[in-house]
Amino acid sequence: MTKNNNLLAGELERLGISRRTFLKFCTSIGSVMALSPAQAAVMAEKLVTVKRQSVIWLSFQECTGCTESITRSHKPSLESLIFDFVSLDYHHTLQAASGHAAEQAREQAMHDNKGKYILIVDGSIPIKDDGVYSTIAGMTNLDMLQQVAKDAAAIVAVGSCATFGGLPKAAPNPTGAVSVADIIHDKPIINIPGCPPIPVVMTGVLAHVLTFGIPELDGMGRPKAFYGDSIHDRCYRRPYYDRGQFAKSFDDEGARKGWCLYELGCKGPVTHNACATIKWNNGTSFPIESGHGCIGCSEPDFWDAGGFYKALSTGTSNPGQWASAALAAGAAAGLASAYLNKSSKADAEKEHQPVTIEDMGGKS
């Protein structure tokens, strides 16, 4: 292989990934991101000729589901190919066996690629009590994030924990968990929420960042290509919603016919993600297709949104209890008011002076 076809193309050859496989990869990624086939071809050209992008992956207060979602190492997929186009200089879960050497590698990579590396974060950052609730190699997550973000070119927050706080932030949030965007304000941040995010979404966004730069983002920093539509907008059960045909309980007649799951708590109407089109497990299915309502895992505070099995139209704060309490309070206030009224009425009667005809100027 020619030496000047530098690092990345050489890597492809070394890993046994053929040019055609790679072209296929770019075509499918481009299609999923609504890029034209011409742009996909450009992506293919660029990905091969760039120097491998330095990437530092920091895992904070997380369950490792996001890493798992994208690195199914026992089953190489087209999605995990993206890792062959980046130089993953630090990932403490994958490098756990290396101990201090891993930390040194991180510092070296930060130094060598100052201002140019991409920082990927998964997991929320606890800030209560100076951030002691999550530390790596003796350093709090808060400090590590601020230190590494300082010289990063851009930050990609992966998973609902890093983008919005996720599960650790759910009431009562004992560790003071916050998102990346709550801490870093001076770097471009791309949010890829989901619990976990769909693998090809993570790959697609990374591929886009490497070749075309930061994709178009919505108001919450999510790439519009994947998060522009809600699940409801693209759900195949939409005709049932429009006609008002709902499943009333799991496994009832409506459920067996595949009717809309609104009454069983589906949060599809207010959840933005690509599950209805791209689906999960290489396009096998997604929760609604399997008969379970969407839990809204790519939206902020979905753990506190009132319960996965309560319809979107219900309240989340137990309004029934408030109503009874208010009724009782109102009754008490009413009785108090009644007592006051009665006593002022009694006072008025006591002071009442009957009027005689003489008082009115007449003659008896």
Add this chain to the structure above:
Amino acid sequence: MKPIDLPVEVAQPSTGMAQAVLHELAGHLQQLIEAAKTEVIDITSLPMSSSDKQQLETLLGKGEVDITLNTIGESRIFETAYSGIWWIRHYTAEHKLISELIEICAVPQIIKTHPADMQQALARLQSLTNTEQ
């Protein structure tokens, strides 16, 4: 135990998209003949119902050439009954369709062997003949 069969059938009417695509293909084929300009249409991203796609495939038919690409997951490529119009399907290792394209060209781009690959093959071939000596 087999999972419960939940047949979900949402009626997918024919929308006339197939005809629209045929018009587009005719235009591109003309460009190919007159200006040697190739073009690719991404079918996965077109708003076509499954019956539209069926209709289009039936209309275009199958030609003489049928190619299987053995990459990570296979790809099936065939020339339609209309020369110069090729139908490409890319699958994952689990045989899930990940992208579907129609390419208007003499030979699809992904089939053509890249010069760099040829260079590499020559190097390997030469080393093989060298070691034999």
Add this chain to the structure above:
Amino acid sequence: MNEIELLNWARGPGLAYATAIMFFGLTLRVIEILSLGRPEELAEVRDSGVRDGWMMILKRSLPEVKHWKYITASYIFHIGLLVVIFFFIPHTHLFRDVFGIFWGGWPNYIIDFFTVLSIAAMLYTLVARFYDPSRRILSKMSDYLAWLVTFLPLVTGYMAFHRLGFDYTTMLAVHILSVELLMIAIPVSKLTHVVTFTMARWYTGSNQGRRGVRS
């Protein structure tokens, strides 16, 4: 605050506070009304007034020929509003949450029909109120505000379901907030009539039944 946080607030603390204010206010007012009672009857009563009370509820519910258009529009609006509130399927879940009882909803196309009808009827009554000289003189700002807080939930609900206006999350939040505004406005305005209208008619009728000379 982004749109999902607004929605979560509306479904959470917003709904809690609005429910509390509405139930507290209505209970307080009803007990006040009942406990205040009526002034001492100094003349001899013609009749106990009980039958006349019930009759008045019926009489005032019947249309009066002179104002038949306005009354018809008002009936259409009231019936439509009640149908939409209590029989739209997502609303039935809210009521099960609050009251613990559940009843079946009606098909969406029926609810849609009644929503449009109610909106049209409300617009008619607004115009009729404004352009009739005597109604115009009698109307105060509180009347128009009461109309507005009742109109907003109908319109925003329709817009949310049909995906008009803002994105759905925001539209849903706006709809729920408009309902909460209505709930807060009920105990402090003439909208208290939702619970007191029968009481008021009964009172008027029974008063009239007690007055006058026994023939």
